Each structure stands twice: as structure tokens, then as C-alpha cells.
Amino acid sequence: MNDSLLRSLFTPTSSLLLIALLVALLLGAVFELSAPHIARQQEAALRANLMEIFPADETDPMLYFEPSITLSPENSNFVNIELLALRENKVAYRITADGSAIGIILPAVAREAYNGDIDLLVGIAADGAISGVRVLQHRETPGLGDKIELRISDWILGFDGHSLNNTAPPDWTVQKAGGEFDQFSGATITPRALIQKVRDVLMFYQQNKDELLNL
Secondary structure, three states: OOOOHHHHHHOHHHHHHHHHHHHHHHHHHHHHHHHHHHHHHHHHHHHHHHHHHOOOOOOOOEEEEEEEEOOOOOOOOOOOOOOOOOOOOOEEEEEOOOOOEEEEEEEEEEEEEOOOOEEEEEEEOOOOOOOEEEEEEEOOOOHHHHOOOOOOOOHHHHOOOOOOOOOOOOHOEEEEEEEEEEOOOEEOOOOHHHHHHHHHHHHHHHHHHHHHHHO
8 A cells, every 4th residue: 555545545634524423433332331220210219209290108118100091192081181292202190009009190291391301200190180290301500490390499399289170270370470380580480380280280190080090
């Protein structure tokens, strides 16, 4: 192989392409190796959220979380599925104790938050009362809108115990607008979006209770 051919093979452009290819191969290998670990972490985080939403107690020491229902934006088996505002297929978890359904955890998306979609889970007891709400993913501003996260603020616990029976429609908004729920200092768009979406989820549950609990 002569010198001119060698120089043509190792031009600055070809060297950059070779480096880019090696980097891409390395990143691909790292992703393949880390993907199972990431999946396990995500599963553990989800499980922790489920158990926080429906914690076991002395009366129901053994709860079972069954990923028993796949909900999709176009699912015709349920009335007003659009209330959940899902953008893709999501799983709902039926909660059972001693073989009987005692509640369900439903996925939903609050689309009207300040910085876009907020993915959340809403736990509802069989009687229609909220057992817990947790945010799974959001893009809200750190130090302001991120108070929807339990690790930062206990604001999200304000939903616990509320239902369509004990909270009138006008009360499902922030206190600044005459409602029952706290707002953040300097921020009302995100709290309003979550409050409205949680109420939507309760309405969806009310309209589809028998199917969701498999009664």
C-alpha cells in the first residue's frame, strides 16, 4: 500500500468518522449493558409508588397489586376514556385483599401544566375516595413547579381522602380561585392542572367502577 493511499484513508474527515463510529459502538454497548439495570430501577420505583398510594395496614396486611387492565387512548371498553388524557397505552393496577377488589390505581396525564405533560398515578378506594396521588414524570421548574413531587413538598398529599361525594365541583381548584386546594407560592397553573386531572380521574372511575374492579 503506497503512501498516497494511506494518506487518503487517514484524512481528518475520515478520522472523525472513525472516532464517531467507535463512540457510537461504545454507547450502544453501554446502553445494552445498563438497560436491564435501568428497567429494574424503574420497576422498583413504580412498586414503591404503588405501595405508598395503597399502603398495607393492620386490617389489610396483604395487598396484591395486579397489573390487570391495559388502558389506551382509544379504548372503547370504557366510558369517557379521554378523561385520563393518555397519549399511549398505560397499565391500571387493581388492588385486592383476601381475594376482593378494594381499589384501583389509574394512570393519567395532566396536559395543561406550565411546562407540559405530567404523568401521574391516582389511587382510588372502592368507595370512590382518593387513597393517594403520585407524580411519575414532569418537566416543571425546579424550586417552583416541582413541588408536586413528594420528595420536595407534601402538597400532593392534599388529595388524600377527597372524593366526588365530599368535595363539590366548585371546590376542585386552588384556594386563590375559591377552591379547597393549596397553590404554590408564585405558581397556580401547575396545581390547577393536577387538581382538574385528579377530578377527571375520579369521574372516570365513577363511570366505570364495575368494569375497573371486575365486579
